[in-house]
Amino acid sequence: MYKVFMNDKPIILTDSPQNEKGFKVYDFESVVLDEILYKLKKDKINGVVLFCRDLNNCWKEFTKHFKVVKAAGGLVLNQQQEFLFIYRGQKWDLPKGRIEENESIETTAIREVEEECGVQNLSLDRFLLTTYHLFYQNKQKRLKVTDWFLMNTNYQGKLTPQIEEGITIAEFKNKSNTKEALKNTYANIHLVFEAYDA
Template sequence: MYKVFINDKPIIITTSEKKELNYPSEFYNSVVIDEIIHKLQNDVLNGINLISNNLEKDWKSFLTNFDVLQAAGGLVINPQNEVLFIYRNGKWDLPKGHVEKKESIENAAVREVEEECGIQKLSIIEKLTVTYHIYFLNGIKLKETHWFLMNTNDSKNPKPQLEEGITDVGFKNKNEINELLNNTYSNIKMVFDCYQKTL
């Protein structure tokens, strides 16, 4: 199954005919992707299930509709098992950014966390998941973000990268996380769910 978000509304491409969250279901081969995107963008739909007979083939077909950009980020824990969050554009988020030319996804993830949060001494523990979302900037883009679980024992206080629009950054404990997950993106909730499964 693949989930792609537009403004937190999912396109779910799946081989299962079981409906997810009561979204309408259509067969992948019977829809026009541009029309689906238009309906999600304009609140005609809150989400849709696209039923596939050949998931990998249809996923490749789906990707041809977009300029696909690679990004990488991290869910970072400290020795107290607190999680590093950033605050940007009125939402809590995890640090991430674009993968540069000839840069590995792992190196990009570490670099972005360092730049956006002002911390060092990062180690990748494992890959958590990949998330997808569509946005509109000089055309229609699909961002594929690779997420890594990391740890750090950097004792310095994190500092937000203000020029990237980040106004707050900090390690959050379990109670704080439960609160801030009410004001984050669906993709970030998915990443956090993957982290919870590692515990």
């Protein structure tokens, strides 16, 4: 199954005939994707399930409709077991960014977390999951594919939000503050925490 978000509304590609979400189910082979995107963009529907007979083939066909942007980010824990968050665009988020040329996805993840938060001494723990979301840039449809890693740090210094990227706060949050932040975040960030708890 692939779950792709557009404005926090899911497009679920699946080869399972069951639809437990209550969204309308379409046959991938007969659907007009631009119509689905329009309905999601205009808040006419809250999500959709696209049924695929061959999921891998469906995914290849689906991604052909977009310019794919690869990115990586981190769910970072400090020694107090607090999570690192950034605040941007009126929402709490996790640090992430686009891969640069000839850069490994692991290097991207660490570099972006360091740049966006001013944190140091990061170590990769494990891969968590890949998330997907759609957006428009310069009238072009883009699919952001983000690989997420669990990271650890013993950094005790001051965090510095990357203002030029629109980040106004970078801070570690304890369990109760994390729960509060997750009330004002993106659907994909919930998936990252679900992968961490799994």
